[in-house]
Amino acid sequence: MTTVESSLSLSLDRLAQAAARPAENVEALKTIVARVHSRLKVQENGGNGPTCLKNAREKKNLVDMLFYKGKCNKICQDYIATCNQKDQLFILKRNSDVHTRMDTLSCLVSSEKMALDYLVRVIEHCRDPPLVGSVCALLHDALSPSNKGDLRNTVIQTCLSLNAAEVILRTLKALSAEGLAVIDPCIHPAYQVLAKLASKDPKLAVKARLVGGVKLTHQLLQAHMKNCVPLLPLLMVTKYLAKNSTNQVMLGKDGCVATLVSILSSVPKTHWAKIKFIMETLALLTKAKSNVIRLVRETGLQRVLSILDAWEKIERRHQVKVIKGILGTLSHMCDSKHGRKAVVALNGVEITQRFIQSCPADKKFDNNLANATNVFLKCISKGELPVSSSWGAFTFQVPNREGSETSSDRSREATPGVDVDSSDEEAEEEIEDEEEDFELSQDFKGIDLASDYCPQKPRMEELVKLAHLFPELFNFRIASGTRFKEVAVPIRRGALNDVIPESHNERYIRASDCTRSIINFVKVAYPDMVGARGPSHLEELYEKDRRVCRNKAIATVERVLHPEVYMERVVYDLDYLLESEHSRHLITPSSNTSRSLGNWDEKRVGKRDASVTHLNFESRFESGNLRRVIQASNTEYDLILNADVNSSHHHQWFYFEVSNMEPHTPYVFNIINNEKPNSEFNYGMKPVMFSVCEAMKGRGAWVRTGVDICYHKNHYSRIPKSHDNVRFKKSVNKCYYTATFTVTFPHAYDVCYLAYHYPYTYTQLQAYLNKHDSIERASDIFYSNQSLCHTLNGNPVPLLTVTTKENVKEKEVIFLTARVHPGESNASWVMEGILDFLLTDTAASRLLLQNFIFKIVPMLNPEGVIHGNQRCGLTDEDLNRRWRAPSPSLHPTIYGAKSLLEYLRSISKQKVRVFCDLHGHSRQKNVFMYGCSRMQSWWLGDKEFLDHPDFMLLPRLAQSCMATFSLRDCHFQIERTRESTARVAVWRQFEIPMSYTMEASTCGCDQGPYKNYHLSPKQLQESGEGFCVSLSYLISTPEALNSRLRLNSDRLECHMRVVAERSLGDFTQEVAFWSGDLDDDLDTDDDLDLDLYGPV
């Protein structure tokens, strides 16, 4: 042991002794702390550096790095030899300083010495401000970013585990009881340490409040307003405290807004770091409406705006953050009427606009530009969407709602123009399949699952009537004369007897004759008729060009400022078309829509419509969605989507025909009434296009298309019309989003189709099943296509049963459903992959069918699919939020599917091994599943029992069987808001441990062999086949199963870690986050990033 080390070791031993009774050993402690600290003092990299290195920061870093590693090796020695004598001395001195410092740090954090524990104990128990100050100063140097590497990490983690920040605040609070001035000697170092720890301790804002640290910090801020030294750390800590919403209100009441405004006016104009923290804190405080009023009253807004007005003068390295703080503040101001008025009155709109126009093109300013555009859009008077009603163009008279246990609530909710008590504000929030919060189901208000849980069950006499839907249990006879039979899909024996097999086109047209719709369609879409799929090659994701988003943001502002430049000519109007054929008004289920539809696109190709000077549009076909088109310029069109039937929202899915295009012309399409705040259009997704001309040349396929793709906020507001549902009124301040893309069509005067995703219509499913109905099968295979029930508009809902004919009564059941959400056509493509696998006689499919009975409902929401809805059926209800207690009259498909599960449980007593509901996901990549883990349930009652060992089994198998699958994206939480989804309701009510939702991205993959490629029907079908392969491992021997699972054990371990971290909560996540990224500035928050076009 060297003398240096031994004397340090001695000091630390003395520290341990003295810290046992700190109050009695103040002087001794001071000496010890000073001695240790002197070894830790950070050598500033000031002007005394060696001449040869002066302009070579990188070389210095290289040298530092070599020294830190503790060995001055050959390269280093050679390097030193090239320096002059003065530099050599400097380097050697530095080398020894660094060594001393690192050795000291190692001793401090060594678990044996527990030095940091003793130091924190000294702060906690001594009542001597100068001693507290010197301990804090020592800690501050130990936390210095110039201590690169793991040691500093360890110091920070140890401080956090010792709760050092809270201890410091508690001590300061106690000492200041005798007057604020008492703690003057230690304020600066104490707040320096607090500032360092605050960014790493997400709970500090709350802990500080509990020990009186929030008020204290504000008092100190007031007292030291003009005291340059401690002001910066004080401001920094204030910012972190202001992140908590309770603290925001509290600080506001204490006058913190006035304090900050006053500091802002007194602080020298060059102290940009301080100004930065003031702005960032104001941006947080103004999240509370009361503080918006205070800021207006304190006349702080002028100063804030004047800084933005002269933003070029801000010191370069603080520019982005100061502007970010200002824009965050302005944005919060604009959320209230009062604040918006003040911003407008002080020329905030012009100043923001000037900033937008002068904003540098540098990437780091992209968020500033987005936020500024956002502020601008919030300020200007909002335009209403140019459409007659935000209520959708299609309405349907919902039959009497009797029979539903929540009928009184529901009938009011789903009837246009009728008031409802709008307690489900969340419905207006982000809606996303399973992953985002949707509505907190009315059914669950105040329900304690333990005592009140009594799901509605069909009565026994009702259940026995379902026997005909289980032909496999009754000698494979498909019963006739049931109430389903009379309206079941007609079996088309005629086709079977024909010599020439029926073509897809004929089969599709014939099937479409049987599809009932509530409006009169005018055609069958060409791609559906010919059974279009994707191309044979993979298609890359769109590489986002940030300049596109910049330009779109600037253009959005320009367009508001100069509307006169735009044409604003309506070129397609669905409402008018429906009205003019007198079909606007209610069409009851009995109406006859059985006239035969066809397609004449091939005859139209190449012919110019000379009567108009614009593109022509059409959406009156199955799954079509486009309500109105407004031509903005010769080549730019604003498109408005139709809402779901009987609804005023859920705009996302689109599918329309476009024709009369000029050659080689890029056309800009802006879909201007999207509701979701972000979209995969910002992360690589392209829309799909089909060209009839290409199809006639033998290249008919849906292809990904478009450039200049961007999804951003626009200036239209969602203001309700007088006859709109009142729950909508809550969204007065909400805006719409534009999905924009530019398409150059492959041929002039072609007929093309554009869609959100590869369409898959109800008729397409029927045509597919008709084909399979007529196929001769091996005698031991049983396949039946029956009608589960009828939809509200009288369309039959197919129920398929597939198995082999032996031992049926002993077999377990695999129950699969899909397409409850009509806008998720990808689910149908995956389902088709599954059906292809099961209905093609191979050894692999036989193995599955020998072991399982497959009960499949491939389309749970035909009405939504037929009418081009995004989310609902005909009743403006999300059917995947009705599984807990579906109504037989309003949700017949869900009620029917659940009744089958009940039949299996109580009558045929067959075990359901797997339940899986297929969905499409519009905000995530890959294919993944959600399952149910008791340990991750919102309800404590679930945690009383251990998880079933199989709850994760299928996703684990899928990971090894599907190229598109990502275990990392799976989760197993049971959220309160998901109780009425298929996954959770089936898990809970039927006690099926392997109950899943499987999601397939509408975009593509970010991992695996398809990384950075779109998913097309081919990959989606492949995923369905892979799903079946995963199922087949359920029947393999335990050894085979285990070896299969071992294949991906590495990935699994990684996943388990993620799951464990998630369940440990925020704190762990935060630690995991920063441990990798310490040298980044303390300031890593991006919570002020208001989203115009997503994180850049």
Ligand SMILES: [Zn+2]
């Ligand atoms: Zn979904």
